[in-house]
Amino acid sequence: MNRYRFAIIGCGRISYKHVEAIAANKNEGILVCVCDIVEERAVSKAKQYKEKCPPEQLPKVYTDYQEMIEKEQIDIITIATESGYHAEIAVYCMNKGINVICEKPMALSIEDADNMICIAKLNNVKLCICHQNRFNSSIQLLRKAVEKNRFGRLISGTARILWNRDMDYYTQAKWRGTWELDGGALMNQCIHDIDLLQWMLGGQIDTVYAQCDTFLRKIDAEDFGAIIIRFKNGAIGMVEGTTCIYPRNLKETLDIFGEKGTVSIGGIAVNKIDTWSFEDESQDNEFISKFSSKDPDTVYGFGHKFLFKDMINAIRENKTPYVDGEEGKKAMAIVLAAYKSRLTGKEVKFPLEWFSTLDMKGFTGKG
Structure with a gap:
């Protein structure tokens, strides 16, 4: 079974849970690259993943997510940046044909949330919002x-x-x-x-x-x-x-x-x-x-690994993620x-x- 290729955009406070979730689903997914405008944070998350999955190669590090997308083959991108950038980054990724897991809140306006939902449908990709406590x-x-x-x-x-x-x-x-x-x-x-x-x-x-x-x-x-x-x-x-x-x-x-x-x-x-x-x-x-x-x-709970697993299944089986854009909104x-x-x-x-x-x-x- 081919494994899905993950990337993380935004390597701040919550991103370690994304690293853990990808590592917990290592039989079906692999983290290939990480991105943050502060390079040291991206390097830290790449090392964390390597420590959790020692046989794997060290994920590549980028400071520009658009450059990363142009250079790498990515199936699923997780977005863990500042909330105000979620919509812009998600739309860019989905317009490139990439499935997206987006941290909460999915956006900061109804208009942006609706646009994200629409873009996912237009590009036939999956959009999942990180309400992991479900x-x-x-x-x-x-x-x-x-x-x-x-x-x-x-x-x-x-x-x-x-x-x-x-x-x-x-x-x-x-x-x-x-x-x-x-x-x-x-x-x-x-x-x-x-x-x-x-x-x-x-x-x-x-x-x-x-x-x-x-x-x-x-x-x-x-x-x-x-x-x-x-x-x-x-x-x-x-x-x-x-x-x-x-x-x-x-x-x-x-x-x-x-x-x-x-x-x-x-x-x-x-x-x-x-x-x-x-x-x-x-x-x-x-x-x-x-x-x-x-x-x-931590207060982040146990749910991220199950949410990531559900997203993998949604892509593989072509079904709606448990927490899709409509639910996240x-x-x-x-x-x-x-x-x-x-x-x-x-x-x-x-x-x-x-x-x-x-x-x-x-x-x-x-x-």
């Missing part, structure tokens, strides 16, 4: 319960992301916390859990209302945000997210409440089932404990609506067609 064992079990209607009528859900990111985190990379390239706690830290919340409660949004502020960190965007999401099925979702928790990360939780069921998932990466209670729960007792797995080493749209609500002081009605040309550069104040 692959957590606990989350997969919860999703099956939702699909089997074990909750009965869905009533509400909460996502709480109570983390610490001090000013050193933001000063290490000047793009963090900016409207142009990042956004704040909701877009950067909370988007994974917003994705899980909307996925479980029905996906179809009616309205979004938000309150946000910048309390402690000297950044453009918010370091605290609260969102109320009303779904078209009547359920209500609530998000509380912050980077101001003292002195370190406190918790990351997802709770889903229904007519006939309650589930609470915690752990440092929504990986542990804390509460699992259903009207028909008798069949669950013998296997629930195995889904309360040990915590991963949903949480991003909720955050953009929350930012609009912050500015106007009003709830935002979906769909967001009228919102399509407004990008993050438009969010310059508190409203």
Whole structure:
């Protein structure tokens, strides 16, 4: 079986998880090159891969992704740059016929997200967005319960992301916390859990209302945000997210409440089932404990290797990736609506067609 040839663009904070994921799928994929405008970072990631897969050759190092694409044969590119560059780079790669795995958020505007989805279809390539927590064992079990209607009528859900990111985190990379390239706690830290919340409660949004502020960190965007999401099925979702928790990360939780069921998932990466209670729960007792797995080493969790494996299968079998562009767009749209609500002081009605040309550069104040 021929192995797919991977490349990584952007070798910063999250990129080591991409290296790990490619190495974990070494029977079906190989990292052939890495790219970063800071050469030392690219060299570091190439060495990390070589250490994990000692028989392999050292991946080639580039500082210009367009040059890399012209010179190398690449099947799948993973994009882990600053968020504000995701769309531009993804479109370039897909127009060259290359499949793309893109870190969250996929873009910083509805227009760019829609363009990415369109370009993938036009070029007959796969686009996958890195919402890796969907692959957590606990989350997969919860999703099956939702699909089997074990909750009965869905009533509400909460996502709480109570983390610490001090000013050193933001000063290490000047793009963090900016409207142009990042956004704040909701877009950067909370988007994974917003994705899980909307996925479980029905996906179809009616309205979004938000309150946000910048309390402690000297950044453009918010370091605290609260969102109320009303779904078209009547359920209500609530998000509380912050980077101001003292002195370190406190918790990351997802709770889903229904007519006939309650589930609470915690752990440092929504990986542990804390509460699992259903009207028909008798069949669950013998296997629930195995889904309360040990915590991963970081908040990035266990899911990247499974997401990369799914992308490989999607290409090989010509099927849609589990988290494609349409799915990746949903949480991003909720955050953009929350930012609009912050500015106007009003709830935002979906769909967001009228919102399509407004990008993050438009969010310059508190409203």
